[in-house]
Amino acid sequence: MLTDRDIARWRLRSQHLAAPLDQAEDVVRSLLAVQAENPSQSAWAVATRTREPSRHDLAALLSSGQVLRTHVLRPTWHYVHAEDVVWLIELTRDRVLPTVDQQLKPLADRLPALEDAVVDVLGESPAGTRTELAEALAQRGHELTGMQLMLLAAHLELHTVIVSGAPRDGEHTYALFADRVPTPRRLERDEALVELALRYFTSHGPATERDLAYWATLTLTDVRRGLAGAADRLESFEHDDRTYWHAPGEAPASSSPAGHLLQVLDEMYRGYQESRWVLDEAGMLVRGRESAIGMALVDGQLLAGMKRAVNAKAVTFEIRPTRPLDRGEAGAIEGAADRYARYLGLEPRIRWIDPA
Known part of the structure; x- marks a missing residue:
């Protein structure tokens, strides 16, 4: 009979902590999204899942735009591969945007003008820092507090207007989405739900429906629609009155490194x-x-x-x-x-x- 420890050990392997991959790009693509508020700590979250952790691996991907740091899944930062960023945002943003837009209500009437101004600024000076963006907006008559600018940026990220630019001296920058993701991959909603379920339970499993609903800010109805289309490529078991889904295979007997x-x-x-x-x-x-x-x-x-x-x-x-x-x-x-x-x-x- 499986125990909690068995499941946790299994997740070490699914998440590549006990089965590291060659490169940071492989890690981000496999996990689909990696929470990334604190850049130094989240960079280690990616690097520790590689065979030879390097500070330069993820940094090069962020610079080139192969991996992006943006708001998706939940109203917080994540690393996402450029191939996955559009369909993942489009699938999850309707339940994330209200959290952001509720706090932007005082600026609601100004949002169209602010969006135009941000597009103009980043069109003229790509890869601007938050400070530079704030100064440029102020020069155009749009003075914002730090919190207002942060929320505005998240709003525009979730509408695929802007996204992360190449970091400069370790500092996050913004760029126009179309410049960083010129040929986005898009999926129909049902197709996206199936892909999400398959990739989450493969990279995070064993896990439950409610785990995925939380992770992707989706309803259980949507999670179950996706799981119905992916179930033939997954396996499941019962534990503690819950159903756990995972990629085909058995629980590992041990983990290395431990x-x-x-x-x-x-x-x-x-x-x-x-x-x-x-x-x-x-x-x-x-x-x-x-x-x-x-x-x-x-x-x-x-x-x-x-x-x-x-x-x-x-x-x-x-x-x-x-x-x-x-x-x-x-x-x-x-x-x-x-x-x-x-x-x-x-x-x-x-x-x-x-x-x-």
Whole structure:
């Protein structure tokens, strides 16, 4: 009989934490979307799923436009492959836009003029930072607060007017959507629902219908329509009075590497809602109360909180276990810290906090 730990371990493989891919592009394409509020932390979320994590791999894709950082799925940032960005936005935006537009109500009468102004600015000066965009709009008589500009940008992203440009010195920029995605791939709605279901349950499975509904901000009716068209290419099982869907295959007996240092926004946690707790046998995360801790996972289980501090020479990981760790568990976390530090090009240091 499968346990929560078995499911969590299975997800390590599905998400390429225990079965890394060659390149960042493969990771983003496989996962379909990777939550990406914090650029440095989300870059590690992609890199840690590759065999040889490199800071330059994802950076090159963002510069070229093969991968875009934009608002999609939920009213938040995600990395998405350029081939998938249009159909994914078109499929999910009707349930995401109201959240954004509700906050834009004070600007509702000005939105057409603001859109025209943004298009003019980015047409003249592609890849502008948010500060540059704000200054250019102010010069045209459109002074906006930082929050108003952020919401306006999300609104225009969801209408495929603008999208991320090439980062400049590590800073996010905006560009015209048509310039970055000149030949978008579009799918009819039913076709898109099937593709979404197939790719989500393949890359995040085992997972439930409600997990996907949360992840893509869709209704259960839409999720079930997509699943009906994809079910012949998936398998399922019952656990804890829920049906879990996944790519064909059996649960792995073990995971390698066993240890992973991740932020709580990582897809291993944020990729689910109904069943995200399978990684938390120790009860470290309180259901219904999000925490900003990082996660130290061993064999798919959250065994310690993690905080990361970086200076010019070293990265220090503060590890706070939920209980005393055995030698193998501590070694797995040390191995994960070494891998993360190599990616950053820094010396790894671990500060263990007594669980007592």
